[in-house]
Amino acid sequence: MSNHNPQDEFFIGYLGVPPRLKRFLLTFIPVLVLGVLALAFLLPTVHFDQFNLGKRTKVPEFEGLLIGNPSPHLLVPRDGAVGTNSDFSLYLLSGTGKTSPKPAVLEQVDQWVKLKGTPFHRNHLTVIATRSAEPTEPPTSGPIQPTEGQSLGEFSLTGEIVDGKCYPGVMKPGRTKTHRSCAIRCLSGGVPPVFVVHNQAGDQLYFLLSDLDGTAVNDKVLDLVADPVQIKGEVIQYADAFILKADPATYQLL
Amino acid sequence: MGVAYKAVQWNRQKLVYDIILLTTVVFYLFFFEGISLHLSSDLDLKGIWIRAFGSAAFILLHIILSIGPLSRLSSKFLPLLYNRRHMGVTMFTLALLHARDALAWYHDFGNLEPIVSLFVSNTHYADFVRFPFEALGGMALVILFLMAATSHDFWLTNLTAPVWKTLHMGVYLAYGLLVGHVVLGALETNPHPFLSAAVGVGFVWIVGLHLITALREAEKDGVPLFSQAIKSNIDADGFVHIGSVTDIPENRAKIAVISGERVAIFKYDGQISAISNVCQHQNGPLGEGKIVDGCITCPWHGYQYLPDSGISPPPFTEKIPTFNVKIQGDQILVNAIPNPPGTPVVPAVIGQE
Numbered sequence: 001m002s003n004h005n006p007q008d009e010f011f012i013g014y015l016g017v018p019p020r021l022k023r024f025l026l027t028f029i030p031v032l033v034l035g036v037l038a039l040a041f042l043l044p045t046v047h048f049d050q051f052n053l054g055k056r057t058k059v060p061e062f063e064g065l066l067i068g069n070p071s072p073h074l075l076v077p078r079d080g081a082v083g084t085n086s087d088f089s090l091y092l093l094s095g096t097g098k099t100s101p102k103p104a105v106l107e108q109v110d111q112w113v114k115l116k117g118t119p120f121h122r123n124h125l126t127v128i129a130t131r132s133a134e135p136t137e138p139p140t141s142g143p144i145q146p147t148e149g150q151s152l153g154e155f156s157l158t159g160e161i162v163d164g165k166c167y168p169g170v171m172k173p174g175r176t177k178t179h180r181s182c183a184i185r186c187l188s189g190g191v192p193p194v195f196v197v198h199n200q201a202g203d204q205l206y207f208l209l210s211d212l213d214g215t216a217v218n219d220k221v222l223d224l225v226a227d228p229v230q231i232k233g234e235v236i237q238y239a240d241a242f243i244l245k246a247d248p249a250t251y252q253l254l
Numbered sequence: 255m256g257v258a259y260k261a262v263q264w265n266r267q268k269l270v271y272d273i274i275l276l277t278t279v280v281f282y283l284f285f286f287e288g289i290s291l292h293l294s295s296d297l298d299l300k301g302i303w304i305r306a307f308g309s310a311a312f313i314l315l316h317i318i319l320s321i322g323p324l325s326r327l328s329s330k331f332l333p334l335l336y337n338r339r340h341m342g343v344t345m346f347t348l349a350l351l352h353a354r355d356a357l358a359w360y361h362d363f364g365n366l367e368p369i370v371s372l373f374v375s376n377t378h379y380a381d382f383v384r385f386p387f388e389a390l391g392g393m394a395l396v397i398l399f400l401m402a403a404t405s406h407d408f409w410l411t412n413l414t415a416p417v418w419k420t421l422h423m424g425v426y427l428a429y430g431l432l433v434g435h436v437v438l439g440a441l442e443t444n445p446h447p448f449l450s451a452a453v454g455v456g457f458v459w460i461v462g463l464h465l466i467t468a469l470r471e472a473e474k475d476g477v478p479l480f481s482q483a484i485k486s487n488i489d490a491d492g493f494v495h496i497g498s499v500t501d502i503p504e505n506r507a508k509i510a511v512i513s514g515e516r517v518a519i520f521k522y523d524g525q526i527s528a529i530s531n532v533c534q535h536q537n538g539p540l541g542e543g544k545i546v547d548g549c550i551t552c553p554w555h556g557y558q559y560l561p562d563s564g565i566s567p568p569p570f571t572e573k574i575p576t577f578n579v580k581i582q583g584d585q586i587l588v589n590a591i592p593n594p595p596g597t598p599v600v601p602a603v604i605g606q607e
Contacts, residue, residue, distance in 0.1 A: 012546065012551060014265045017267070025333060028330075032317070036313055036317075037281055039452075044293065044305075045293065048446065050302075051297075098363050170298070171359070171360075172297065172298040177442040178387075180375070181375035181388060184376065185366065188365060189364050
């Protein structure tokens with residue numbers, strides 16, 4: 001190789017790197033590599049909603065009353081003195097995929113069941129990815145039938161429609177644009193839709209969505225998930241949750 | 255060079271190149287996951303890997319797109335160009351892993367085939383803000399696949415360098431699609447200023463670097479973008495005045511644009527020869543090469559040609575066009591019409607008219 005003149009160095013890949021060029025590369029390449037690796041440290045710290053409190057819990061089995069509308073859910077009696085609070089906790093039910101619970105589970109609607117699945121919860125919203133359910137006897141003590149939902153009046157609320165399975169912790173973020181397609185698949189498969197609203201204090205409020213007949217709105221809101229939406233309707237206190245009852249045709253994309 | 259095909263013609267530089275490349279990628283992924291786990295134990299790890307693979311591919315694409323213009327601006331960056339194809343295949347692999355995991359995680363386990371779900375779940379193709387960014391990523395991945403699949407010299411030879419080069423210019427379309435994919439996907443979901451700034455700086459860097467390089471190339475070719483082009487002065491015999499022999503360093507070349515094509519005029523051993531500036535391998539700029547061991551050597555991958563015939567030395571078979579040359583005084587004149595590839599031409603001897 002004719003690199004005798006250091007001012008006239010010439011790189012040929014298969015012959016090796018001339019000395020002056022090597023000195024440059026020994027500075028440039030480490031700087032480039034360190035720059036790339038610095039991004040590996042920085043990018044995870046700016047994830048959106050990646051480190052929320054949603055998590056999987058290890059309770060494998062629940063006993064409660066299986067309800068079908070507006071979306072499948074389980075009402076589980078609360079232990080101990082509940083005071084003026086609800087006698088029941090409401091857990092949303094999905095299947096193990098982007099689906100509603102299996103038909104064999106849903107056939108037992110309005111019955112007391114022993115239900116097996118994987119629960120996920122975020123704040124006070126819980127979903128159980130249901131594997132199976134078998135009939136069981138109602139509890140011998142405590143409440144066996146929830147009280148009717150109580151209307152809290154008409155409200156106009158702004159928030160985001162999410163699927164009730166990914167949002168509580170299966171996926172992070174389980175909401176907004178990157179999750180839109182997944183949420184559409186989930187809702188079209190029968191996962192309960194949930195309306196997430198942030199109040200002025202920054203708290204998250206969750207609403208089960210119901211149409212005016214008290215049934216599910218899944219297929220009517222597929223076009224509205226992951227975007228800011230305004231819903232005007234009746235808010236109903238039901239067990240320890242809220243139901244927002246409105247005609248899905250009146251939901252407004254903001 | 256073109257004798258027999260091997261999967262990879264390994265040498266020390268390629269090994270070092272690949273070791274640095276792959277080690278950096280592995281450490282990037284390792285750190286990305288490690289930092290995420292350090293920040294929270296309740297993670298959606300699938301989501302973390304999707305972001306790790308996607309961001310690694312996007313960063314690597316910026317480096318790949320920078321190497322070309324940087325090498326035009328300074329020959330110091332040519333060692334990065336030498337094995338750029340391995341970087342491209344690595345980037346495609348990362349993009350494929352990103353797509354595989356995203357497809358499985360966001361689109362599987364539902365009531366549609368995942369690949370169908372990818373394109374039909376979000377149908378707002380006419381809406382900019384709500385546009386299904388996944389489709390842009392899918393289109394870019396197809397382009398990157400075509401490039402990775404045809405990256406071997408077998409395809410370069412059989413498709414011919416101009417066709418291969420055109421196909422591989424698709425990387426710019428892929429980059430545009432991926433900027434859209436990131437802006438309408440990740441940035442819409444995560445409006446953190448650091449992410450927006452990083453993507454913006456990356457875009458301005460790539461566009462700016464290419465513009466600066468294009469301007470400099472145009473100036474060097476005598477066809478500046480914002481002023482009158484310098485016309486070739488063809489004499490009655492069909493020769494073009496190139497300049498003085500003293501303008502060209504020994505064993506190096508001057509590049510001149512004759513009839514719109516770049517010609518490399520080399521000075522060596524007291525002689526002048528002129529050949530096409532375009533290497534047959536990847537269309538590298540031969541005029542930025544050097545005479546090494548009596549052969550014009552391409553600065554990109556070291557392909558070699560004999561200066562008086564444009565033929566690669568045996569056993570290699572590449573051929574490029576040559577040009578008739580003569581010298582008047584100290585002035586070099588090159589015929590405006592190229593000879594067919596591999597045509598022997600008697601070099602003009604300096605000081606002997």
